Amino acid sequence: MTKEYHTICQIAGPLVFVEKTEPVAYGELVSIALPDGSTKRGQVLDTSEELVVVQVFEGTGGIDNASGVKFLGETLKMPVSKDMLGRILSGSGDPLDKGPPIIPEKRLEIIGAAINPYARDNPREFIQTGISSIDGMNTLVRGQKLPIFSGSGLPHNDIALQIARQAKVLGEKEDFAVVFGAMGITSEEAQYFMKDFERTGALKRAVVFLNLADDPAIERLLTPKLALTTAEYLAFDLGMHVLVILTDLTNYCEALRQIGAAREEVPARRGYPGYMYTDLANMYERAGRIKNKRGSITQFPILSMPGDDITHPIPDLTGYITEGQIVASRELHRKGIFPPVAVERSLSRLMGQGIGEGHTREDHRAVSDQLYAAYAEGRDLRGLVAIVGKEALSERDRKFLDFADSFEGRFVRQDMNEDRTIDQTLDLAWELLSTLPIDSLTKIDRKLIEKYHPSTKK
Amino acid sequence: MVEQGKGKIVRVAGPVVTAEGISPRMYDVVLVGDLSLMGEVIKLVGDRSIIQVYEDTSGIRPGEPVSNTGEPLQVELGPGLLSSIYDGVQRPLPVLMEKQGDFVSRGVTAPGLDREKKWKFKPTVKQGDELQGGMVIGEVPEGNLVHKVMLPPKVRGKVKSISAGEFTVEEAIGELDSGHKLRMMQKWPVRTARPYAEKLLPDIPLVTGQRVLDTLFPLAKGGTAAIPGGFGTGKTVTSQQLSKWSDAHIVIYVGCGERGNEMTEVLTSFPELEDPRTGKPLMGRTTLIANTSNMPVAAREASVYTGITVAEYYRDMGYDVSLMADSTSRWAEAMREISSRLEEMPGEEGYPAYLASRLSEFYERCGRVKTLAGPTGSISVIGAVSPSGGDFSEPVTQNTLRIVKVFWALDSKLRERRHFPAINWLTSYSLYSPILEEWYRKNVAEDWGALRLWAMETLQQESELQEIVQLVGADALPEEQRLTLDVARMIREFFLQQSAYHPVDTYSPLKRQYEYMNAIRKYSELAKKAVSLEVSLEKVQTLKCRVDLGKLKFEEEMDKGLKAIAGQMETEFSGLGV
Ligand SMILES: Nc1ncnc2c1ncn2[C@@H]1O[C@H](COP(=O)(O)OP(=O)(O)OP(=O)(O)O)[C@@H](O)[C@H]1O
Ligand SMILES: Nc1ncnc2c1ncn2[C@@H]1O[C@H](COP(=O)(O)OP(=O)(O)O)[C@@H](O)[C@H]1O
């Protein structure tokens, strides 16, 4: 029988302090009975013989000093089962749809243990998203964690949805699933995702966790952990290829900051806790592949950069952990270009392992390097034209200037439902590059030019 | 009463545990809780010991037992370190995987060195020899080199017996008159520097095969370098390039709080790559310490010490060791995390006040030395720094720059242009350049220094001219200055840019670096002459030799191409009347 304590001595923000308990474990799950008969859950953050600090997930509203506190004797676990596919759950894992309760096949710790680096397998299978600016320039591979850095009002959700709809590994029909974790997004946004999942039939293969804007902020700290625990079960126990979409990480980090402030911790930058890097890493690193296991976890976290500032701690720390980033560009969005991917600021660190002969095409690396170089040169010239006018440019420079426009207008821009194969993407790239003097294609070696350049290709 | 060295937990707050009833010394290793999690005493307050625990403390509660091992955190040193991959406290990851499965769980110990494996030992001393601490007593083939078995630094005496044969690291291979048993394995506390006879001037370059580094900002064997850069600017790729190509005997790669997949990549690629010195598998000269970002922070804090201690051990054999620490910022953050749990008074950005001294103590452990045994060995350290917000004015970058002698500044602007390695040639520096010039002159080319200077000056001029161009456009410049811009561009695009992923371009021997830059200078001279003869710059720039010069670096037969290009340039320029 678990003992109930009525020794709350302080309540501050999301934290409850309890005195005179028997020894309580660090990380132990807590249940708090409120005077109105409802219960809230929490977790132990600090434990000593004198005092136990509990972080309450559903917020401390309504808790008083007389509330009963029970320590449940175990750390936070969640039930998982194959039947979760197709289900919509709350941010703390309770069914929101009218479906039956989930009969657990297993109960798993939601703080996943680290994958032993020695057990990891290299992510190297090319995922074709059908989006040229990603496939061609910032290629995604299975087991990668690639966030979208966006800003308010930018169509990051559409990008994520297009990826979720179109992503495939060529020549394979394998078990895949989508795990969607929403943290503090509006119900309208959530609806947008759900509608699309329903429309495309993806919902049947999805597990959805919803913590919405009006749900308790601290619950957001649980949501991605539940989502990833589910993903690990689907991937490594059931052998599925799981795409995890988490949105919006910025709300998660705000909740983290709130806990830090309530504990009066010394903050690092801009009030965020010093351990935010480690905390985020514990989440993002739950992507990957494992040797001798069939499944994989590919992560697509979405975060909005406060004030479009990429040096803000949230995108900054994320970028230091994830394997690249897709940056949404307000400038392209204003020009009406969808998807507004700022290729020059985007990066896929695992691209090298997933492209080239046997993966995509032998010319992929060289073509992408050349596109980057030519686009950068064209963009520089835009700056110059603003000063000296287009007439002052040499003919060569004018070609580069035009190239930058057609690159944005034809390569980056595509329809929300346009699913380009990698061959189409690369052929389009060659077509655009062929408007430049052949001599200026310095990143591509002769053999490839002979084989693929429209002027020499048979 | 609790017995001596046995106590109990009174508080658990994340990785920091407080215990009573053990009376340890600072830095003693203790076993915490029913699971016997490994931890280290980092603070003593009255009768309470504050412990940082190397494993996750979830589920641990006050009242559980704590016992003191009475020993500081040590690493095991001996044959078997090479080709190994360890966590931050030297637990072999393959062994952990065998015992625990694919995820790292808790409470498992595993010795750093294999206890079963037999090594072929051949003594190099004999009965009756008088030995001093650190002297070599025998040899064992290990990985790509000869492992020198040394007497531990503090032991001395006369050899009573010693024998050749196959031994495990623990078996006695002999004995001293004092009764001290000789073994291949020794232990050393990680937070204490291993002794050497004397420090020497680092006057030999660590050749890396990376053009911008070797030519413009060279590192010396035994030197220190920092690579700061925002995310995605190339810290890891540069560190990995150095661990692949640098002409060190031994490479210690510490993945400190970084990505799991990066360690996997090293693990899959290194066994297939060749050690440029010996032609054997690269793994045979490498030890990996992998304490990724999601592994416990206290073990992350320890990982750089584990790494540098292994480095010192091979240095003591007389080898040149290079150690890459990716990233020292994550190490500093681990310190910060622990310090804040201790409720210590924070310094700048929440880092502990002792950040600067920890950094300098660490970098102080490298250098070129005369070892206790006599020969020369070195440790070069390359520390990646991950400044928050990419801003170099933050405390870790600033404190590091006060110590290191080489600064390779990675630049997000260059990265956006895919100029790799994104090392900013205007702000980077190497304080070793003047010391190393002598070596380059003797071993590469008499006019190495002059050529380097020419390149640096051209780049400097470019940046000054760029300021004008930004205002009025390039057309306003005289042809001669526009030529300078073009030559600088060639230096940047042909010479400084070097793709880590291109099979040929990835590594460039010194001689080739010299010839390449020299060819660009030759082009520059001929072009200058042409311009002075009123040939239009347009004509000069569209010569085939200029295009060819750029593509040369990707060619299998680059050295042949470099020989031919001089003639080609002369022919083409003479066609313009030069
Ligand atoms: N020394 C430098 N350090 C860092 N970044 C530099 C440096 N020089 C140039 N850059 C970056 O590269 C950008 C482009 O430089 P620059 O204009 O010289 O190259 P380019 O456009 O390729 O050459 P060109 O002017 O001949 O077209 C600069 O705007 C700047 O961002
Ligand atoms: N020398 C190089 N050659 C080619 N690409 C490079 C080079 N250096 C860096 N890169 C590119 O930049 C990306 C990020 O580099 P990385 O070393 O992982 O950055 P950091 O460690 O600074 O975050 C790599 O994935 C690669 O695409």
Ligand SMILES: [Mg+2]
């Ligand atoms: Mg320019």
Ligand SMILES: [Mg+2]
């Ligand atoms: Mg890195």
